[in-house]
Amino acid sequence: MKYYFLLQYERFKRFTTDSGINFLLAIIIAVIGFIILSHLIFGKINLAAYVYSASCVFFVNLLGKEDRNNFLKTIYNKSSYRKIRLIENNVVAFPFLLFLIYMQLYWIGFVLIVLVSIFSLFNSVKGFNYAFPTPFFNRPFEFIIGFRRFFGLFLLSYILTIIAIQVENFNLGIFALLITIFTCVGFYNKSETAFFVWIYNLNATQFLQQKMVAALLFYSMLSFPIVISLIIFNPDNWYFTFVFYLIGILYIFLSLLGKYAYFPSEINVIQGFAIGFTIIFPPLLLIIIPIFYSKSKQKLNLFLK
């Protein structure tokens, strides 16, 4: 068991050094980033403690993947396996717990620790296997996959829009739109293998244009029910709604181009921070998007002729 945790430590170290960042520096950045984000959540969101705890559960849930746990079960006896799961879940939850204690939310911290400990007994729930049709016909795959994977979030955003209209809360409607935007942004967070780019009879420019047009079209299909409802029921704020819709397009393009700017590698820590800065200062989008576009063309030229 000790060797297992040593290996995890080594993996974490390799992940940071392979991303081109010093291990110690990565830890310092991660700690500072975590504290800033935690403060942002508590400073800007209502019911922040629950959102914060839900984020923690989300990360803990990633450790419950069936394949990974089946592998652990094959190499450790039952008691060691249980201990590993319990320790891992609590290690992930520990920073969240510390911040909750700092915020003097002792009960929520206690419940969180109990919850993640209980989660160590189970694998994360696997998505259901029925391949339901999507409205995205057979254009580039990101929206087909993303829609099936995060269908619940779209449903949630539509329900929130209806509630927002009923209770006449425009901000809640914008929040629903933001859920849709950031869910679509997430569709591009993982690179496909080079094969799925190589197969195209297109050059890099045509390939990127096709991807961007599809992203624009499909994002619009998903967000229009919210955007149009908000414009109809809050005509005074139509320009706010429209600006958020446009910003959504920019973030989706940023995510799409970010994926191909470092293709076939994943986006590394430094680029992740660059994208993070655009959230703090959105005008940066107008600089980073063209840079990513040009880098994407360079990278794709290796696979598309």
Add this chain to the structure above:
Amino acid sequence: MIEVKNLHKKYANTEVLKGISLEFKSGEIVGVVGENGAGKTTFFKCLTGLENFEGEINYNSGILKNEIGFLSSEPYFLSKITGKEYLQLLCTARGINIKDFEEKNIFDLPLNKYAENYSTGMKKKLALTATLLQNNNIFIFDEPFNGVDIQSNVLIKEVLLKLKSLNKIVILSSHIFSTLTETCDKLYHLKNGVIINSATKENFATIEESMKEQTLSKKIDSLFN
């Protein structure tokens, strides 16, 4: 015709391919054999353009990459994509429009199920079907027989022969020697990144012999002593 001249490939300081020169002609099935790590997959990836390399690969009828159907030894499948959507994706990428995939489903695959949940053999059959539907002129099959059932093995052999009769270029690797002898016109033996032997149909036995000799030698004895 594809002409490969003095092809070299390095990963960091390790040279995986050391000056390969070969020719592939239309209407010919060429097999590449060699032990694990000999460089077969790397060679195929260089041919497809998925890896960069030193040397020359010349093709006399257009852009090589756009005419290759590539079946990798372990095809990768995107999650939450059905078999039909996978076929559609690979066909539209090459500008091929097919309306009814069931009609083309020669391996009777469950096309409306998620491809990621297919068995190893089914995944291979799906990826193979996709390359065939792309209307390519060149086919590179890395281990097409791996993990597929006997019936499909027979079907794949027939497909290979059909491609040959259609004057396509077919290049494949397999660790099952009999599948190569039954289908190929020419075999190349790749060892440590170098072609050490080649043979036409009449002399396949010499390649098998030399492989046996080099592989076995006294290795088994050393294991039990």
